[in-house]
Amino acid sequence: MLNDLLILGILKKLVQLISVTMAGSKATVRVDNQYTSTFPITNGVRQRDALSSVLFDLVLEAIFQKMNITGHIGTKNTQILASADDVAVMSRSKNTLKDTFCNIEKQAKRKGPLVNENKAKYMQVARAVHNDEHLYCVQYKFEHVKEVSYLGSQMNQTNSISSEIQAKILSGNRCYYAYGKLIKSRALNGSTKLKIYKSLIRPVVTDGCEAWTLTNRDEQHLRIYLLFPT
Numbered sequence: 001m002l003n004d005l006l007i008l009g010i011l012k013k014l015v016q017l018i019s020v021t022m023a024g025s026k027a028t029v030r031v032d033n034q035y036t037s038t039f040p041i042t043n044g045v046r047q048r049d050a051l052s053s054v055l056f057d058l059v060l061e062a063i064f065q066k067m068n069i070t071g072h073i074g075t076k077n078t079q080i081l082a083s084a085d086d087v088a089v090m091s092r093s094k095n096t097l098k099d100t101f102c103n104i105e106k107q108a109k110r111k112g113p114l115v116n117e118n119k120a121k122y123m124q125v126a127r128a129v130h131n132d133e134h135l136y137c138v139q140y141k142f143e144h145v146k147e148v149s150y151l152g153s154q155m156n157q158t159n160s161i162s163s164e165i166q167a168k169i170l171s172g173n174r175c176y177y178a179y180g181k182l183i184k185s186r187a188l189n190g191s192t193k194l195k196i197y198k199s200l201i202r203p204v205v206t207d208g209c210e211a212w213t214l215t216n217r218d219e220q221h222l223r224i225y226l227l228f229p230t
Helices: 002-007 012-022 050-065 094-111 162-178 180-184 190-206 216-227
Strands: 078-083 086-091 135-137 140-144 147-150 153-156
Touching: 002 012, 002 050, 012 050, 050 078, 050 094, 078 094, 086 094, 094 135, 153 162, 162 180, 162 190, 162 216, 180 190, 190 216
Parallel strands: none
Antiparallel strands: 078 086, 135 140, 147 153
16 A cells, blocks of 8 residues: 555655554454454554545555546546545446456455445446346446436436436425425525525535436426425
């Protein structure tokens, strides 16, 4: 891990400080309000340490830098998208997808990060999907799904945005009812209530709208909600 930090251009002085911080780490486990004896931590990072998430992202970045991740799916066969520990691999063919995953898994084994087979899903995106088989790669089996939630966006195999809009509207309704007492309060004037709506409720619905391709029906649903939330 420390070598990866140097390759990424992290100052040697900072890498040495990180090394000192990580050295000699110990932990204990609480079971039924009883603590076990301390034991040394020789692998991984400290739990709940503010530095741990940053180090994890940097190690993941070092893994992807050894692969060609430039460009986008329109100009290449495979594209890798990552946010923290959520990684999405898009490919034009199943075989290319398998090869890319094998490369990632091979590099990850050397660094430490592991693939969570239960959380990882496989989805085909096409106008007509006739194959619903699971994806088998190395020793992993990835469940085939018709839709999946990634970073708050609802994606489906037909690439229809309508289901995501409906999910956003439902989330907006929940948020509206969560602030229902404030919205109905007579202690607040209309201007204050409108600010609450614009700053707390409407953003829940419009989150990610920059990437939406809307139909006339989708636009009508959004106009109705944004003007008259239920």
